[in-house]
Every structure is written in structure tokens, then in C-alpha cells.
Amino acid sequence: MRTPRLRIIVPVAILLTIFSPMLRLLPGGSGFPDLWLLMLLLAVPVPAPDSWRRPIQLVFLFGLLRSSVTVVSPFVAWGGLGAALFVREALSRRLNEYRFLPRFLTGFCAAIPLTVLDRLVAERLGTPLDGADVWMRCLSVGLLVALFTRPQLKKKAFSRGRS
Amino acid sequence: MFLLPGAERYRRVMFCAGVIVVLIVQAVLPWQPLEDGCNRLFGPLTRPIAELSAAASEIVLPTAEPANSLQTLDHSVLVEMERRLGKPEPLPGMEWLEVPVLSLDPEVGRITLAAGSDFHIASGQVVAYGDRYLGRVTDVSAHQAVVELVTAPNVRTGVLLKDEMGVTSKAVSLGRGRAGPAVLPWLQEADHISEGQVLTWRSRPLDPPNLHAAKLRLGQAQRDGDEQRGTAVWTIDGDLPAAAEGRLYVAASAVGERLVAEPLQVRTEARRLLLDDAVLGSGWCAIAADTSIKPAVYADQGQVGGWCSSWRGNWGWFRIAEPSSWQGRAVALHAESSSVLDCTDWQQAEQALPLFTRGGHGVPRGLWLGFRDQAARLPSSALTVIVQADDVVGETQ
Numbered sequence: 001m002r003t004p005r006l007r008i009i010v011p012v013a014i015l016l017t018i019f020s021p022m023l024r025l026l027p028g029g030s031g032f033p034d035l036w037l038l039m040l041l042l043a044v045p046v047p048a049p050d051s052w053r054r055p056i057q058l059v060f061l062f063g064l065l066r067s068s069v070t071v072v073s074p075f076v077a078w079g080g081l082g083a084a085l086f087v088r089e090a091l092s093r094r095l096n097e098y099r100f101l102p103r104f105l106t107g108f109c110a111a112i113p114l115t116v117l118d119r120l121v122a123e124r125l126g127t128p129l130d131g132a133d134v135w136m137r138c139l140s141v142g143l144l145v146a147l148f149t150r151p152q153l154k155k156k157a158f159s160r161g162r163s
Numbered sequence: 164m165f166l167l168p169g170a171e172r173y174r175r176v177m178f179c180a181g182v183i184v185v186l187i188v189q190a191v192l193p194w195q196p197l198e199d200g201c202n203r204l205f206g207p208l209t210r211p212i213a214e215l216s217a218a219a220s221e222i223v224l225p226t227a228e229p230a231n232s233l234q235t236l237d238h239s240v241l242v243e244m245e246r247r248l249g250k251p252e253p254l255p256g257m258e259w260l261e262v263p264v265l266s267l268d269p270e271v272g273r274i275t276l277a278a279g280s281d282f283h284i285a286s287g288q289v290v291a292y293g294d295r296y297l298g299r300v301t302d303v304s305a306h307q308a309v310v311e312l313v314t315a316p317n318v319r320t321g322v323l324l325k326d327e328m329g330v331t332s333k334a335v336s337l338g339r340g341r342a343g344p345a346v347l348p349w350l351q352e353a354d355h356i357s358e359g360q361v362l363t364w365r366s367r368p369l370d371p372p373n374l375h376a377a378k379l380r381l382g383q384a385q386r387d388g389d390e391q392r393g394t395a396v397w398t399i400d401g402d403l404p405a406a407a408e409g410r411l412y413v414a415a416s417a418v419g420e421r422l423v424a425e426p427l428q429v430r431t432e433a434r435r436l437l438l439d440d441a442v443l444g445s446g447w448c449a450i451a452a453d454t455s456i457k458p459a460v461y462a463d464q465g466q467v468g469g470w471c472s473s474w475r476g477n478w479g480w481f482r483i484a485e486p487s488s489w490q491g492r493a494v495a496l497h498a499e500s501s502s503v504l505d506c507t508d509w510q511q512a513e514q515a516l517p518l519f520t521r522g523g524h525g526v527p528r529g530l531w532l533g534f535r536d537q538a539a540r541l542p543s544s545a546l547t548v549i550v551q552a553d554d555v556v557g558e559t560q
Contacts, residue, residue, distance in 0.1 A: 068209030071480035079186030
């Protein structure tokens with residue numbers, strides 16, 4: 001699967017970061033998916049490339065961008081984003097990626113570590129996240145990942161057939 | 164595609180898993196020095212993004228400046244009340260030095276004062292509040308002094324008992340720290356004590372003679388334990404007054420130029436950046452200020468609106484909190500009874516009382532929070548961040 005280049009990812013990530021506080025204020029915004037997690041899952045291919053340099057760079061960058069618009073520590077972002085990639089990689093090797101439901105499940109499970117960490121931090125800081133919002137954040141990440149990611153081999157097979 | 168050998172791939176997986184576990188542990192159980200170091204390192208880098216986001220928010224969703232508060236109380240109202248309640252009666256040849264409290268641990272029976280040898284405080288001096296004897300100065304450093312209260316472990320204090328007939332007898336109290344109130348293990352005349360009897364402090368032979376005339380109280384006698392089991396003891400019922408958490412009075416027969424020590428407050432002009440958090444939503448605001456030390460609270464038009472949760476070099480995140488959410492970190496002023504109430508008392512009070520910061524952990528005491536039932540005050544674009552320094556500045560009375 002061809003993934004977007006860094007010179008596209010970085011400006012888009014910065015732009016989304018700038019507008020992210022406003023998105024969270026929209027009606028139902030507290031249940032919106034974590035933008036940086038979503039960008040990471042869309043920007044890093046499955047299965048992960050042999051060189052892990054780029055995923056690590058993206059985890060670091062997105063964690064830093066995230067911490068610039070939230071009180072939540074960058075360690076939470078780095079830990080959660082790294083764990084998300086790890087969970088997705090482990091699940092995608094075991095589940096059939098050609099079907100929507102396993103792809104959704106993979107995205108959903110990948111969102112759990114970061115969301116749980118966010119919830120823990122929110123409770124520690126005295127502004128707990130609503131349980132429904134936590135579920136919505138995980139579900140929406142799973143849904144969007146399932147919609148916008150396609151298995152690598154399938155795409156290659158189609159492109160070969162057409163050419 | 165070149166595939167890595169299984170062993171190499173496994174090694175990388177294990178290494179990355181280890182790093183992620185460490186990051187998650189740091190996220191769940193934050194080690195503050197690492198957190199602070201990271202914030203100092205990356206804070207200035209992330210500030211431009213926060214500034215851009217704030218600018219975009221102002222364009223898309225402009226925030227109206229909050230209205231001026233109609234009822235604003237100056238922090239000196241609380242200070243005046245504390246002085247009125249706390250200053251003991253003047254004694255011939257002696258002065259009462261007014262010293263603010265830096266921190267207190269009432270369970271252990273220890274209070275740290277925000278002045279030390281710089282304010283001519285010496286070990287052994289008597290500390291009082293109003294007509295209450297609290298303890299003695301035990302340890303003095305340049306800018307701080309430690310007071311051991313009557314309740315501190317193994318602290319012995321002389322007690323004077325006076326019965327209804329006016330006959331006096333002596334006793335000694337022994338502090339127990341966390342175990343409970345001070346007990347009276349030795350009574351000169353065991354039948355001279357009764358429940359509710361007022362216990363007076365008894366001076367030592369080397370104390371200034373005029374100090375005896377102050378007639379400082381320790382509290383009231385109380386019988387604790389089970390008589391039938393033989394565990395009954397006489398104890399001293401005397402909680403620390405809420406107002407005494409602000410400032411105490413140290414008896415001195417030789418003083419310097421200053422009689423009042425005021426803690427130094429560092430106030431810096433600041434600017435609001437973001438009014439919402441991108442992960443946690445509303446209730447948070449980002450504030451930028453060119454200060455090298457971490458501020459404790461922000462104040463807008465004289466009213467404290469929230470406390471700092473994370474400081475990142477030259478900007479940080481503050482929790483926007485309504486006055487009632489300060490709970491144990493606030494005290495209330497009850498003008499009718501001329502008293503300062505602590506958390507449990509002001510929460511139970513029928514009327515919404517004016518709240519002030521209790522002080523401690525870098526937050527100066529006596530900053531105006533608002534009335535108990537007031538909503539949280541949103542910060543305006545220009546405000547002040549405040550922190551209390553350990554040093555004191557003097558004031559001649």
C-alpha cells in the first residue's frame with residue numbers, strides 16, 4: 001500500500017492540530033476520534049515496513065503536536081500511539097483484512113490504549129471523561145480505519161489486473 | 164522486498180515493546196522530574212502551534228471578554244481578619260512577630276513558617292495565635308522555621324490547672340502526633356482536673372517572665388478511653404484554628420526593624436492562548452507568560468480562576484475551576500461570627516460565603532476566589548499568573 005509522503009503528512013497534521021480544539025467543541029465533539037491516532041493509523045501501512053524509522057518518527061511528531069494543544073502529557077501520546085501501532089500490527093497479522101468487520105475490530109482495538117490512558121489522566125486531573133465518549137472515540141477510530149484503509153495485497157492485485 | 168531474519172525482527176519487536184511499556188508506565192505513574200524535563204525541553208517548541216491554534220480559534224469562534232465581577236474582595240480582608248483574631252494581647256517588654264505560614268502538617272503537629280533567621284526568629288521561641296498557645300520554634304534556617312505544636316510526637320508542655328475554687332496545680336502534656344491529641348500523663352493533683360476544664364500553658368523557668376502574664380490557653384480537658392479497661396486518659400481538646408493556618412505570632416523580647424513578615428509573591432503579566440483542550444474538552448485554558456518559575460494560579464481582575472496543572476517552559480495549562488471546587492484548598496470568611504472557616508465548615512454553611520485560597524504548595528494565602536456558589540470565571544485575554552516564593556519581604560508595623 002502506498003502511503004502519503006512526509007511532506008504531505010506533516011502540514012496536514014499541523015493544520016488538523018491547529019483546528020483540533022475547535023473540533024472538540026462542536027456538538028458531540030467529545031466523542032470525536034483522536035485525530036493524531038487516526039492520522040498515524042492511516043499514514044503507517046499494514047504490515048509495518050521493515051524499517052521502523054518512519055513509524056517512530058510519526059509517533060514522536062504526532063505526540064508532540066498533540067501535546068501542544070492539550071494538557072495531557074506527551075508521554076501519554078507517545079505511549080498510546082506506539083501501543084496503537086503495536087496492537088494493530090499484532091491483530092492485522094491474525095485477522096482477515098479483506099473484510100470490513102475485522103478491519104473495524106483492528107482499528108477499534110488499536111484505539112483502546114490511547115483512549116484508556118487519556119481517561120486515566122483525565123481522572124487524575126479532576127476532569128473525568130464520560131464513559132460514552134470513551135466508547136465513541138474507540139468506535140469512531142475503528143469505523144474510520146475500516147473505511148479508509150484497504151489491504152495491501154488486494155490493491156496490488158487489482159492494479160496488476162488492470163494493467 | 165527484503166525480509167529481515169526472524170531473530171532480528173523479534174529483537175526489534177521486543178525492543179519497541181519495552182520502550183512502549185516504559186512510556187505507558189511513565190504515562191500512568193508520572194515521574195515528575197522526567198515530566199518537567201520533557202516539558203522544559205519541548206514546551207518552547209510546541210508553543211507556536213498553540214499560538215496558531217489560539218489565533219485560529221479567535222478568528223473562527225471569537226470569545227467575548229468576561230464581564231467584570233461586581234463583587235470583588237481584596238485579599239487584605241482575610242489578612243485583617245486573621246490579624247484581628249490572631250494577634251495576642253500585648254505584653255510589657257515583648258513583641259509578637261507576625262509570621263506567615265508556609266506549610267503545615269497538623270496530623271504530625273508541625274508547621275513551617277515562611278521566615279527564619281532573616282527575620283530574627285530563634286529556636287525555643289513561643290508561638291501563639293490569639294489566646295492559644297500552639298508550640299515552640301524548634302528548627303530555624305535562613306528563610307524558614309519549624310514550629311512543633313503541642314500535639315507533635317514526644318513534645319512535653321507544661322500545663323497549669325485551675326479549679327473552680329481558684330486553686331492551681333501543675334501537669335505535663337505529651338504530644339502523640341498521628342496517634343491522637345496530646346495526653347496528660349502527669350498530674351500534680353489528680354482530683355483537680357475535670358471534663359471541659361480550661362487548660363492554661365505554663366512557662367518554663369528560662370522563658371521571659373512577662374510571657375507568663377499572657378495566660379495562653381492550651382485547650383480543654385477531655386477524658387478519652389475506657390475507664391473499666393483502665394485505658395482512660397486525660398487529653399487536650401484543642402484543634403488548630405482555621406485562621407491560624409495563615410499567620411502565627413512568635414513571642415520575642417528582642418526584635419529587628421520588622422515586626423511583620425510577608426511572603427514574597429511573584430506576579431507576572433500573562434496572555435491567554437487556548438480556551439479549550441483538544442483531548443479533554445472544556446474546563447482548561449492555555450496561558451503564556453515569560454516567567455522562569457512555574458506559576459501556581461492565574462488571576463483575572465483580582466479573582467483567582469484556576470490552578471496550574473502543567474507548565475511547559477514559558478506557557479502552560481491551567482484548570483478553570485469554580486470557587487467551590489477548591490475544597491480543602493480554600494477557606495471562607497464568616498463576617499457575622501468574625502471567624503475563618505475551613506472546608507467542612509464552609510461547605511455546610513447555609514449562605515454562600517466568600518472564599519479565599521488557603522495557601523501552601525506555592526499558592527499564596529488569601530487570594531480572592533469568589534463566592535461558594537459562583538460559576539467558574541473564564542479567563543480574559545490579559546491576566547496575571549502568581550506564585551509564592553519562599554523568601555519574605557519585611558514590613559515595619
